[in-house]
Amino acid sequence: MTPASSLSRTSSFPSLRNPVSAARTMWSSPGFWIFDESRVLIETPAAELAITQPRQIAIYLRTFAELAAMAVYGSQTRELINRAIADFR
Numbered sequence: 001m002t003p004a005s006s007l008s009r010t011s012s013f014p015s016l017r018n019p020v021s022a023a024r025t026m027w028s029s030p031g032f033w034i035f036d037e038s039r040v041l042i043e044t045p046a047a048e049l050a051i052t053q054p055r056q057i058a059i060y061l062r063t064f065a066e067l068a069a070m071a072v073y074g075s076q077t078r079e080l081i082n083r084a085i086a087d088f089r
Helices: 003-010 054-070 075-087
Strands: 032-035 039-043 048-051
Touching (some): 048 054
Antiparallel strands (some): 039 048
16 A cells, blocks of 8 residues: 555544645644644754743644645545546556
8 A cells, every 4th residue: 555545545534634735825834743732842853842832832823723724634635645646657
């Protein structure tokens, strides 16, 4: 099973959200994880940063909301992946 077909298959699981962005109008920072809106961990090439200040956490909550709004989910994810697979054949 290829990574693309695995991602396509898991996109049908109702309890798993696989956001896939087809088009971006903004770029995210390095990878970040939000924990209960009380901490954000940011992974950079040089270090892992822990953000705990509410004003700074709010920036990452807005960033995540904007990226999530650009993403596609469920059947749209599978359509996007299948189109990409077809383009590379």
